[in-house]
Amino acid sequence: MAARTLYEKIWDEHLVAAPEGESAIMYVDLHLVHEVTSPQAFDGLRLGGRGVRRPDRTLATADHNVPTDPLSVPVKDPVSRRQLEALEENCEEFGITVFPRGHENQGIVHVIGPELGVTQPGMTIVCGDSHTSTHGAFAALAFGIGTSEVEHVLATQTLPQQRAKTMAVVVEGPAPEGVSAKDIVLAIVATLGTGGGAGYVVEYRGQAIRDLSMEGRMTLCNMSIEAGARAGLVAVDETTIEYLRGRPGVASGDEFERAAARWREFVSDDDAVFDQTVTLDAADLAPYITWGTNPAQVVALDGVVPDPADFSDPDVASTTQRSLTYMGLAPGTPIKEIPVDVVFIGSCTNSRIEDLRAAAGVARGHHVAPTVRALVVPGSHRVKRQAEEEGLDQVFLAAGFEWREPGCSMCLGMNPDQLTPGQRSASTSNRNFEGRQGRGGRTHLVSPVVAAATAILGRFATSDEVSS
């Protein structure tokens, strides 16, 4: 057989039918469901008199809408409450396992799949959420879908799909000290632009990628959509297999070894050909931050706010001006002189145990600046419990951070965790769109260590500025 990329292997294995003149039909191994993009899909099933074909391939959790207040506080917003209840009722009616608010396994959908070990190499995974690409860190073909497609998967366990083009993004050499997975992916999004990945499935390759932990690879694959790609992939290696060993969703003993042997095949063949290859040199990378209102508007922490006059393309110049006006920034201002009001450590990009450890490492023994509100929102109850076992909650609390219940929280500001107009945040999430974290809010995307250092100094800062 001809050499194939990782994507092509997974695609071939999941082809149910390829009818002439129509889209191919792809099988879905795992469908993750949450409260926001599913109620209308369940309604559609009822209207069409259809059931859920494979409840045993469907898993639901509450995440987008849940308040991060103590669990004893009821959900105050009646519209949110209704949606959370609808998820439970729908899952009950159709026989789907669901983790409601407060359940020991509840958390952000892209955090719980991997930590429960139900995300596995070679699988196809979909969810009504664009950051489903996160699961690609496990060499699973994972992408976001809309509500009509959610209904389609519930009813048929398949999706009509076009085969994507393949792109290799190679980050060569080891990443310098202080450069995290978040910095790597911000550099990639800046390089590709917000539309550069459209139509492609991206495979991340090269030493800087291989060196990443599974948490880091999830951060990386998570933001594939910010470059327009629907999915990102990292090939299986021993890091992948060791992460999965002992997780609830995987087999144990000999059966695990047999599964692992199969998983090891989910790599691109040596001589596989990608439709496009983009190469970055890790040595050039630094801690980054977004300055504007799309995630490709990136600058090094050591840099300055760009000047629209520097861009010869009039469209880029006017977009830059528009972004700067919204963000309330003057060209040429050093990034590290910009004060912030809110720091958010959380979201499916950076709310896993390793992210919290990294942030706590910076915060330990320091205190949040008096002008700053800083929130830590663990990605799931499992992450929260582990962090508490390690004493990280105490580190954060002693440093003046809020330690909250898990959920999407200020990543999208659907729950009460929102910016007020004009407030500026340093956020470990993935989108800096206008109003994303609350109407009029100004979001800057950063890594967990930059977020922690920024909270302490009250202005954008790198972790080396906070003495340990």
Added chain:
Amino acid sequence: MKAVRVIEGRAVPLERADVDTDQIIPSDWLKRVERTGFGRGLFSEWRDDPSFVLNDARYAGATVLVAGPRFGTGSSREHAVWALMDYGFGAVIAPSFGDIFRNNSSKQGLVIAQLDATDVEELVALIKDDPSRLVVVDVERMQVEVPASGWSRPFALEAMTRERLLNGWDDIGLTLRHEGEITSYETRTSAPTLEGIFDDAGHVVAH
């Protein structure tokens, strides 16, 4: 979905690049469990501004939206499509679109017409010159036209998307014609299921 052959009416120019789905319908609106009524939330953070183009009376009742590159990027929320359609739009014309948005549109019958950036600019100039000019998006002939100006440009549609729009076909029904192949695939796949991992209350079963 309803069959769509032609969308015609006034067009409104939204001269911005990277209009993401968070702008089309802010997250506050995503709490609802219904599928209707999202038109009021369309571009709601911009509509407070009296100079925003949707507030311009000359474009009232428009059925075609003409936008800048990378329209509909970001979040997968189909609510963006529901909001555009509920507001009254039947077609969006832009130089490029977010992948998921494009998909969602095709499921709902919102026509996505991709034209070259220069053609979009020409079209915007024609509309601004006379906002009452009729714009026609013809799915069957795959053409965008401004009849009063003798202006027309072809656009591409996947054959299947075009058929589905023209016939108003339901995707699920189409897929279920392959029921036999799905069942046979299911007998041969070795991909794990969730069977046996959780008990009825969703707690992990020790193994």
